[in-house]
Amino acid sequence: MRGEIANDHELKGATNALRRARPHTLLWRLIRIVVVFLPPVGVIAAMILLWGGYFGPLYLTLFVVMYLLTGFGITIGFHRFFTHGGFKAGPVIVYTLGILGSMAVEGNLIWWVATHRRHHRYSDKEMDPHSPHVGRKPGILGTIKGLLHAHMGWFFNSDSTRTDSQRYAPDLLADPRIMAIDRLFPLWVVLGLLVPASIAGAVTRTWTGALLGFLWGGLVRVFMVHHVTWSVNSICHFWGSRNHETGDESRNNFLMGILGLGEGWHNNHHAFPSSARHGLTWRQIDPSWMVILMMRQLGLATAVKIATPPSSHDHKCTSIVRSVHMRPGKSLSR
Ligand SMILES: [Zn+2]
Ligand SMILES: [Zn+2]
Numbered sequence: 001m002r003g004e005i006a007n008d009h010e011l012k013g014a015t016n017a018l019r020r021a022r023p024h025t026l027l028w029r030l031i032r033i034v035v036v037f038l039p040p041v042g043v044i045a046a047m048i049l050l051w052g053g054y055f056g057p058l059y060l061t062l063f064v065v066m067y068l069l070t071g072f073g074i075t076i077g078f079h080r081f082f083t084h085g086g087f088k089a090g091p092v093i094v095y096t097l098g099i100l101g102s103m104a105v106e107g108n109l110i111w112w113v114a115t116h117r118r119h120h121r122y123s124d125k126e127m128d129p130h131s132p133h134v135g136r137k138p139g140i141l142g143t144i145k146g147l148l149h150a151h152m153g154w155f156f157n158s159d160s161t162r163t164d165s166q167r168y169a170p171d172l173l174a175d176p177r178i179m180a181i182d183r184l185f186p187l188w189v190v191l192g193l194l195v196p197a198s199i200a201g202a203v204t205r206t207w208t209g210a211l212l213g214f215l216w217g218g219l220v221r222v223f224m225v226h227h228v229t230w231s232v233n234s235i236c237h238f239w240g241s242r243n244h245e246t247g248d249e250s251r252n253n254f255l256m257g258i259l260g261l262g263e264g265w266h267n268n269h270h271a272f273p274s275s276a277r278h279g280l281t282w283r284q285i286d287p288s289w290m291v292i293l294m295m296r297q298l299g300l301a302t303a304v305k306i307a308t309p310p311s312s313h314d315h316k317c318t319s320i321v322r323s324v325h326m327r328p329g330k331s332l333s334r
Pocket of ligand 2: 079083084116120269273
């Protein structure tokens with residue numbers, strides 16, 4: 001009897017693990033198509049309305065504020081905090097960053113983290129979920145195909161999207177706060193679209209205002225955050241400078257450094273994955289680092305990990321920061 005119960009338990013565990021590893025029902029495929037292609041439709045609608053004079057400072061403000069909030073949710077939250085444990089923070093910051101990052105509509109938190117850790121584990125090698133180089137055919141067509149795969153094509157490739165969160169993110173699965181944020185992902189997505197629509201509707205007291213708020217603070221903003229984040233995967237593994245020998249094709253790219261709120265200093269990041277600071281010199285502008293610095297001053301971020309700027313200490317620092325980076329199964333205490 002005990003044996004039967006144990007077997008039943010094991011079977012349930014194995015099935016659950018499989019479900020986590022393979023969220024590939026038809027519904028998920030449809031959702032993925034909507035997530036990738038609905039924002040461009042919103043951009044076209046916003047452009048047509050703009051042509052007709054439907055725009056103003058309110059909508060521009062909603063776009064910029066929502067871009068920064070959800071963009072930092074990804075760069076500071078999903079990436080530097082949840083994936084790499086670049087600093088520690090209390091529950092309010094954990095929830096805030098988790099919810100804001102979810103509003104960027106780039107997938108649920110645990111899947112995002114597991115996929116990105118896999119990217120670091122196999123960067124530009126066979127198992128990398130979104131390398132522009134793996135399997136690339138020669139010539140310009142091969143290059144374009146590789147870049148398209150790294151940018152957004154990988155969403156439609158089950159080998160790329162199937163990442164076992166038990167293997168790559170056991171620390172997050174063990175944290176009930178993170179599980180709650182992760183499970184409520186659809187709610188955060190809807191809120192991220194409804195909040196700007198409601199603000200614009202309340203300010204203008206018109207349905208047209210609500211629609212424009214939905215478009216600019218919602219879909220157009222999601223479109224921008226998506227393509228800037230995805231450009232880090234494609235462009236920042238292709239064009240730019242290399243300050244560190246990282247064994248992959250990661251690059252520091254100035255334009256993506258600015259647009260990506262500091263994430264474009266991607267070669268630095270691959271050299272020092274746990275560092276909360278990616279732009280390592282004053283010339284390498286890193287808005288996400290500036291916010292983390294402010295959070296540290298306010299006591300909202302503690303135990304902040306920082307790679308020293310490239311110098312004679314460079315080699316030593318690489319070994320220090322790398323040694324704390326993502327050991328499988330290691331819990332990131334917060
Ligand atoms: Zn990378
Ligand atoms: Zn990373």
